[in-house]
Structure formats: structure tokens, C-alpha cells
Amino acid sequence: MAKSWCPRLSDLKKKMDASLHGKRILIYSHDSFGLGHLRRCRAIAHALVDHFAGLRVLIVSGSPIIGSFDFKSRVDFVRIPGVVKLRGGDYTSLSDHIDLSQTLRLRSSILDQTAKTFSPDLFLVDKEPLGLKGEVIATLKRLRDAGVSTVLGLRDILDDPVILRKEWDKRGMPRDLENLYTELWVFGTPSMGNPLAELGVSRASFDRMVYTGYIRRSLPDIAKAPVSLPEDPFLLVTPGGGGDGETLVDWVLSALEQKPRPSKSVVIVMGPFMAQAVRHRFQRRAAVLTNVQMITFNANMEILMDRADGIVAMGGYNTFCEILSFNKRALLIPRSTPRMEQTLRAHRAASLGLVSMLNGDGDRSPDAMAKALIHLEQQSVPFDHGADEFLDGLEVICNRAKALIAPSEEAH
Numbered sequence: 001m002a003k004s005w006c007p008r009l010s011d012l013k014k015k016m017d018a019s020l021h022g023k024r025i026l027i028y029s030h031d032s033f034g035l036g037h038l039r040r041c042r043a044i045a046h047a048l049v050d051h052f053a054g055l056r057v058l059i060v061s062g063s064p065i066i067g068s069f070d071f072k073s074r075v076d077f078v079r080i081p082g083v084v085k086l087r088g089g090d091y092t093s094l095s096d097h098i099d100l101s102q103t104l105r106l107r108s109s110i111l112d113q114t115a116k117t118f119s120p121d122l123f124l125v126d127k128e129p130l131g132l133k134g135e136v137i138a139t140l141k142r143l144r145d146a147g148v149s150t151v152l153g154l155r156d157i158l159d160d161p162v163i164l165r166k167e168w169d170k171r172g173m174p175r176d177l178e179n180l181y182t183e184l185w186v187f188g189t190p191s192m193g194n195p196l197a198e199l200g201v202s203r204a205s206f207d208r209m210v211y212t213g214y215i216r217r218s219l220p221d222i223a224k225a226p227v228s229l230p231e232d233p234f235l236l237v238t239p240g241g242g243g244d245g246e247t248l249v250d251w252v253l254s255a256l257e258q259k260p261r262p263s264k265s266v267v268i269v270m271g272p273f274m275a276q277a278v279r280h281r282f283q284r285r286a287a288v289l290t291n292v293q294m295i296t297f298n299a300n301m302e303i304l305m306d307r308a309d310g311i312v313a314m315g316g317y318n319t320f321c322e323i324l325s326f327n328k329r330a331l332l333i334p335r336s337t338p339r340m341e342q343t344l345r346a347h348r349a350a351s352l353g354l355v356s357m358l359n360g361d362g363d364r365s366p367d368a369m370a371k372a373l374i375h376l377e378q379q380s381v382p383f384d385h386g387a388d389e390f391l392d393g394l395e396v397i398c399n400r401a402k403a404l405i406a407p408s409e410e411a412h
Contacts (some may be wrong), residue, residue, distance in 0.1 A: 009342060016337020017398075017407050019128035021054030026120035028111065028139075034387070035241045035271075038063045039318045042071070043151075043215050044124070047394035048401060049074045057355040058118050060111055062132070064094060065272055067231050069299050078114050080107040083132065085226050085338075091132070108135040115139045116227040121405045122149045127273040129173055129180075134285070140180045149182045149404040154195050155317045156188025156214070157322055160340040161198035163311075168199050177205045184209045185397065187317070191388050192348050210400060212393035217318075217325040229307055235267040235373065238301065240316050246278050247360055248314055248333050253285050255369035256292060264309060265291040272297040302326075310376045315342040315349075323355065323388045329379040331372055332356040353385040 029037040029043060038061055045057040049072055059066075059077040066077055082094030083104045093103040115123070123143050129152055130137050151311055158164055168174060173198040176183065178201075186195055190211055193300075229407065237252050239245020250269060256266060266287065270279050279296065286292045298304065305322045313319045317333035332355050334342030346357040356373050356379055382388075 016053040017051055017402070019402060020052040020121075023052075023121045023402065023403075023405050024053055024118060025055065025057045025122045025124060026115055026118055027124045027126065028131060028136055029059060029063070029126045030128050030135075030170060035063075035065075035317050036318045038066060038069070039063075040153075040215060041124075041126050042069060043074075043217065043399055044394070045075045046072050048398060051398040052402070058114070058120075060114055060229055061173050062107065068272075068297075078110065080110045082108075099155055099332045104133050104135055107132070108138065108363065111136060112139045112142070122151065122401060124151045124153055124185075127155060129177060130171070137176075137180075138369075150180060151183050151185055151400075151404070152177070152181045153185045153187060155341065156192045156195060157341050157345045158339075160196045160344070163197050163340070173272050174200045174202060174205070178202045181205075181208065183400065185357045185400065186211045187213075187215055187393055188394060189213055191208060191352065191390075192345070196402060210396070212396040212400070214321050214324055214390050215393040215397075216391040217305075217322045219302055219306055220300060227298065229267065229304070230265040230291070230293065232265060233309035234267050234307075234308045235262060235312060235376070236304055237266060237312040238270040238304075239269075239271050239274070239314055240319060241270075242274030242279075242297075242403065244272060244335055245271055245314060247335075247364070248312070249274075249282055251333065251360075251364050251366075252290075252312060252373075253289075254366040255373060256289055257285070258366045258370050260374070261370055265293070265378065267293045267295065267304065267308070269295045269298065269301070269304065284307075310379070312373070312376070315346040317341075317345075320345060320349065321391075321393075324382050324390060325386070326382045327381050329381055331376045331379075332357045333360045334371060353380065353384045354387055360383060 024049060027041045029041040041059050043206045044377060045059055048057055049055055054075065057075045060080060061077055062082045063082050065083045066079055071077065083091045083103060084089055084094050091100060093100050125131065125136060140150055150395045184205060186209060188211065196209065237249065249270060253260065270282065283294050286294045302322065305326045305328065310329040311323055312331045315334040332346040336343045336347040346355065349355045356376065358368065
């Protein structure tokens with residue numbers, strides 16, 4: 001089994017910094033599809049309260065399953081009405097009896113009232129510069145006018161820049177980045193590229209951009225496996241939230257139904273958003289296979305990642321952070337719609353030797369997947385290619401938050 005290194009949260013605790021005692025940070029996470037935005041914001045919030053004594057963090061999220069996650073003391077959340085992102089990229093209301101326009105008005109109103117009541121010293125917006133359909137514009141403007149630091153947090157990779165440039169130009173996004181944000185934090189490294197390149201962003205905005213590094217994931221203090229896992233080394237298959245993971249799970253099961261197949265046991269986590277009928281169909285197929293275990297969902301994926309000998313995933317941001325943090329061999333099968341983000345990340349990571357990949361839009365033969373799974377067992381691990389130097393994200397975020405909220409303290 002590949003040696004991994006990922007500390008428990010208790011191993012990371014140092015003497016707490018009291019310079020932000022009584023200060024408040026508001027985080028916005030639009031959360032329309034999958035788990036990525038919520039899990040990233042939760043990891044950031046936990047790191048902030050671990051680092052700064054007396055700091056409070058409030059997450060505003062549209063995730064329908066945010067209540068399934070545990071939150072540390074001094075981290076709380078407000079759930080706004082949910083929306084669902086359709087495969088074509090459009091949105092619809094999660095509730096059947098409220099249309100999208102009403103849902104968006106409710107979300108915007110709750111967000112703005114929350115900001116007024118919570119009165120943050122820093123406002124962090126995750127990924128969407130203006131929020132879903134512009135729902136954070138009013139809050140951003142009011143907080144900026146009040147002298148509150150505003151930060152946009154961006155993934156390492158956004159989308160095909162040619163496509164995204166057209167969207168951003170149409171919406172006036174480059175102008176809004178310059179006018180509405182104090183800093184832009186890129187949760188990645190320059191070696192994976194510049195997510196704002198070729199998007200028409202001004203020099204002033206580029207000058208405010210900070211590469212934080214990737215967000216290191218840690219085991220919780222009580223790292224008990226959430227389910228009974230194989231005693232021997234196993235491969236973990238995870239399509240993230242599962243809403244668009246049908247192709248990945250189907251392809252892996254097809255390979256496991258062939259001979260030869262990987263010698264290791266396989267644990268497949270289907271995700272909370274996978275359609276029930278699809279999930280039941282996969283469970284029936286897995287039931288007749290040896291050494292294949294199906295799990296619907298678990299909020300403590302870090303524990304499963306740590307125990308696994310190899311990872312098979314789609315290549316979303318959070319899964320990629322976990323692969324690097326736990327130093328795991330990984331095979332990525334990215335999606336290419338509605339965004340090219342996963343495909344671009346997988347290609348760049350593979351070029352650096354961090355992962356291997358299969359093109360999900362190409363030959364999806366069981367034999368191709370079986371060969372890739374067998375090869376995964378002999379693959380090098382990310383730390384062999386310098387990935388341990390990519391994981392400073394949480395430390396840099398804490399430092400930048402302090403510099404923005406209490407610059408006089410930072411100067412000392």
C-alpha cells in the first residue's frame with residue numbers, strides 16, 4: 001500500500017492567534033449541484049476557527065444536505081432555498097411549488113438580510129463572482145461601500161477560456177471583478193495554470209490575485225471508519241455527489257464484470273444525488289460480484305480516502321485535493337459537460353505525473369477500464385512528483401484573512 005501522509009486535525013493545532021477575536025467572516029456558497037462548494041467552504045471555515053481564537057464564521061449555502069455535515073464550534077450555517085443545475089447548464093428550483101424567479105428573490109433577500117444582521121468583517125464568495133444569477137451583487141456593493149473586505153475564491157481551473165470569455169464579456173464580469181473585490185484567491189498553484197488567463201481581466205484584478213495552494217484535507221480527530229471496510233487494500237470509486245456519476249460507476253462495474261479484473265477489493269460510494277433507480281440498478285449488479293461493496297453516501301469521505309490504496313474519480317476540485325493530501329494513486333475519468341473544468345484539470349495533473357486518466361468521452365470498453373484499474377495498482381503517488389509542496393492553501397488563507405481584517409496586527 002502506498003504510504004500516505006495526512007495529519008489529524010489535532011496534529012495541526014498550535015497556539016491560537018487572538019488577533020481576530022470577536023471578528024466575523026461570512027462565506028457564500030451557491031451549491032446547486034454536487035458537494036464541492038460546500039465541502040471546500042466547510043474546510044476553510046474549520047481552518048479559520050482552528051487558527052483564530054474567538055473568530056466566528058457563518059456559511060450561507062443552498063445545499064439540501066448541509067445538515068448532514070458536522071460543524072465546529074463557532075462555525076454555523078444558514079440554508080437558502082435550493083436550486084438544481086440541469087445537464088445543459090440551466091437551473092431550476094429544487095422545490096416544485098416555487099418557480100426559479102421566486103427562489104432567486106428569496107435567496108437574495110435571505111443572503112442580504114443575513115449579511116446585515118451578521119455584520120461580517122470579511123465576505124468570501126465561493127466560485128461565482130456575482131453569485132447564482134447575480135444574487136450577491138447587492139450584498140457585495142453594500143459591504144464594499146461599508147469598507148468590508150470582499151474576496152472571491154476561485155478553483156484552480158474554471159472552464160475552457162474561449163467559452164468562458166464569451167460568458168464573462170456578455171455579463172460584464174471583468175469590470176465587476178475589479179470594482180467589487182478586494183482580493184481574488186486562487187485555490188491552486190501556478191503549475192496548474194492561471195484560471196483568469198484569456199478572460200479579459202484587468203491588470204488591477206491580476207494584481208489582486210493570490211495563489212493560495214490547494215486546500216489540504218485532514219482526518220477528523222475521531223477517525224473511525226463510517227462503515228465496515230475491507231481489511232485488505234482496496235480501490236475507492238467516488239463520483240462525488242453522484243448526480244452526474246452514472247457513466248463512471250457503470251464503466252467501473254462493467255470492468256469488474258470481466259476477467260481479468262483488479263485483484264484488490266473495490267468500494268464504490270455512489271453519492272447522495274445519484275438517482276434512486278440508477279443506484280438500485282448498480283446495487284443489483286454489484287451484489288453478484290465478489291469483493292465489491294456499495295455505499296450510498298458518507299459525509300466523512302476523508303476516512304475512506306485515507307484507508308484506500310487507490311482512487312477512481314471524476315476529478316472535481318475537492319476530490320483532487322483529497323488525492324493530493326492523502327498521497328493516493330488516482331485514476332481520473334472527468335466529465336466534459338456542462339464545463340470542461342474536470343477534463344482540463346485531469347489533463348494538467350496527468351502531465352505533471354500526479355494522476356492517470358481515461359477519456360470518458362472516448363472508448364468506454366470494459367477492457368480499457370480493466371487495464372487502467374490494474375495499472376493503477378503499480379502507479380506512482382503524487383508526492384513522488386512534488387505534490388506535497390502544493391498544499392499550503394489553508395495556511396495562506398488564514399494569513400490573508402488576517403492581513404485584510406487586521407492589517408495592523410499582520411504588520412507586527
